[in-house]
Amino acid sequence: MRFDLPNGSSIQALKDVSLELKDGELLSVLGPSGCGKTTLLNILAGFLAPTDGKIVLNGNTVAGPGPERGMVFQSGALFEWMDVRANVDFGPRMKGMPKKERDQITDHLLETVGLADFKDKAVYELSGGMQQRVALARCLANEPDVILMDEPLGALDALTREKMQGLVLDLWKETGKTIILITHSVEEALLLGERLLVMAPRPGRIQKEYRLPFAERGVGSDLRLVKKSEGFAETRDEILSMIWEMEEEIMGRSEDVA
Numbered sequence: 001m002r003f004d005l006p007n008g009s010s011i012q013a014l015k016d017v018s019l020e021l022k023d024g025e026l027l028s029v030l031g032p033s034g035c036g037k038t039t040l041l042n043i044l045a046g047f048l049a050p051t052d053g054k055i056v057l058n059g060n061t062v063a064g065p066g067p068e069r070g071m072v073f074q075s076g077a078l079f080e081w082m083d084v085r086a087n088v089d090f091g092p093r094m095k096g097m098p099k100k101e102r103d104q105i106t107d108h109l110l111e112t113v114g115l116a117d118f119k120d121k122a123v124y125e126l127s128g129g130m131q132q133r134v135a136l137a138r139c140l141a142n143e144p145d146v147i148l149m150d151e152p153l154g155a156l157d158a159l160t161r162e163k164m165q166g167l168v169l170d171l172w173k174e175t176g177k178t179i180i181l182i183t184h185s186v187e188e189a190l191l192l193g194e195r196l197l198v199m200a201p202r203p204g205r206i207q208k209e210y211r212l213p214f215a216e217r218g219v220g221s222d223l224r225l226v227k228k229s230e231g232f233a234e235t236r237d238e239i240l241s242m243i244w245e246m247e248e249e250i251m252g253r254s255e256d257v258a
């Protein structure tokens with residue numbers, strides 16, 4: 001993916017990025033700011049057309065957004081003027097699904113994300129964590145094959161974030177969805193990726209790939225224990241050092257420019 005800038009220069013946001021995902025895989029993507037994570041997700045979502053290469057889903061080349069790919073943003077993507085129920089059943093309503101059927105789906109999903117008692121609340125009455133639960137439920141209501149999340153928990157306080165990480169794992173196991181989750185947090189990437197891509201900047205590329213046991217360990221269990229489990233601290237430190245080096249390099253280069 002190359003962005004051509006108005007001044008005639010260009011930014012190689014992604015270069016030679018190639019990956020294949022299995023049905024039901026949970027992939028986390030980590031990397032310093034500016035390494036192309038959001039660009040990658042936007043291309044997968046069909047919001048951006050790559051300047052070269054292609055995305056294929058179930059044998060079909062992706063040419064734009066589609067209901068088989070659901071997106072959960074960091075925050076602010078709910079319809080503020082609708083209540084919780086109307087947000088969640090927006091997709092099914094647009095498809096023309098009968099009310100009774102829609103209500104069943106919404107009830108089930110709101111229960112799944114722990115918001116059964118909040119159906120009639122306005123979005124602004126909910127905390128940030130609850131709003132992200134609504135966003136997850138709304139995404140699931142469209143029955144996507146793939147869920148794309150761009151730092152979905154990034155705006156939450158530490159405690160809420162931890163709870164939501166557990167919820168993401170439970171949803172992954174319960175629904176069997178393929179999930180791609182972008183995060184800034186090394187711990188989150190370890191916890192929420194049975195497979196983890198570490199990206200590097202300039203040009204944005206895949207630096208290293210890991211297969212990790214922690215997501216599987218975390219399903220239905222205390223994530224704090226998972227963080228203390230075998231291999232977690234070592235892997236975290238290894239990846240932290242890798243990202244530190246990248247950040248140092250970026251800083252060094254921008255000082256050269258200055």
Ligand SMILES: Nc1ncnc2c1ncn2[C@@H]1O[C@H](COP(=O)(O)OP(=O)(O)O)[C@@H](O)[C@H]1O
Pocket residue numbers: 003004011012013031032033034035036037038039040204
């Ligand atoms: N629409 C755009 N026009 C020009 N440059 C862009 C655009 N979107 C992203 N970029 C550049 O592409 C690179 C990757 O950005 P982004 O995907 O947002 O990174 P990340 O999400 O990892 O922080 C950055 O250098 C960014 O400035």
Ligand SMILES: [Mg+2]
Pocket residue numbers: 037038039
């Ligand atoms: Mg981003």
